[in-house]
Amino acid sequence: MKELSLNILDIAQNSVKAKASKVEILLDETEELLTVAIRDDGCGMEPGFLAAVTDPFTTTRTTRNVGLGIPLFKLASEQTGGSFSISSRDEKNFPLDHGTETKASFYKNNIDYTPLGDVISTVTVLIQGAPEIRWVYRHSLPGGEVALDTDELKAVLGDVPLSAPEVIAWIASYLEEQYAEAGGTSA
Numbered sequence: 001m002k003e004l005s006l007n008i009l010d011i012a013q014n015s016v017k018a019k020a021s022k023v024e025i026l027l028d029e030t031e032e033l034l035t036v037a038i039r040d041d042g043c044g045m046e047p048g049f050l051a052a053v054t055d056p057f058t059t060t061r062t063t064r065n066v067g068l069g070i071p072l073f074k075l076a077s078e079q080t081g082g083s084f085s086i087s088s089r090d091e092k093n094f095p096l097d098h099g100t101e102t103k104a105s106f107y108k109n110n111i112d113y114t115p116l117g118d119v120i121s122t123v124t125v126l127i128q129g130a131p132e133i134r135w136v137y138r139h140s141l142p143g144g145e146v147a148l149d150t151d152e153l154k155a156v157l158g159d160v161p162l163s164a165p166e167v168i169a170w171i172a173s174y175l176e177e178q179y180a181e182a183g184g185t186s187a
């Protein structure tokens, strides 16, 4: 993929499909390394399925029988010399504490590093598509931190839905401002 933000979009959409009520997208960035973690409290995956999920021929989708979101994210990190991991607790075995965490790190100076790209659009597309979910976004950069929690927004919005176009536009500019203060999306 041309932008890492599109890989992140795909991984977070898995969390939406898994019926998560809360999804966290956490980016931690230094001059050399970008670490991305996507954590949800969705249905999770059984151990046998989880072991196979990084294989491009595993999916539960019926529209397309080859799932590529996870294998592509893994490839994008490993081709920079970074590492990838996924852990999950499925609903059946862990009824009170289920969910999935997908984590990947990227060496930014590697020639095969894919730039982060338009991560603000990724965040706003996710929120608009699934406003019932609590979205937590955090990106710590060498120059500061960018953060958003839709629960905090909802408390302020009252009756205005999170998915209203003016709210989505406000979220985009709020994130842009924070990035500008933190010295820009250096990735």
Ligand SMILES: Nc1ncnc2c1ncn2[C@@H]1O[C@H](COP(=O)(O)OP(=O)(O)O)[C@@H](O)[C@H]1O
Pocket: 010, 011, 014, 015, 018, 040, 042, 043, 044, 045, 053, 058, 059, 060, 061, 066, 067, 068, 069, 070, 071, 100
């Ligand atoms: N966060 C998640 N929670 C539960 N199941 C997941 C999650 N992420 C992925 N999966 C399962 O792994 C499969 C493969 O995911 P992915 O590689 O993104 O391909 P696709 O989404 O196209 O099927 C999904 O179809 C789903 O069954």
Ligand SMILES: [Mg+2]
Pocket: 010, 011, 013, 014, 067, 068, 069, 070
């Ligand atoms: Mg997917």
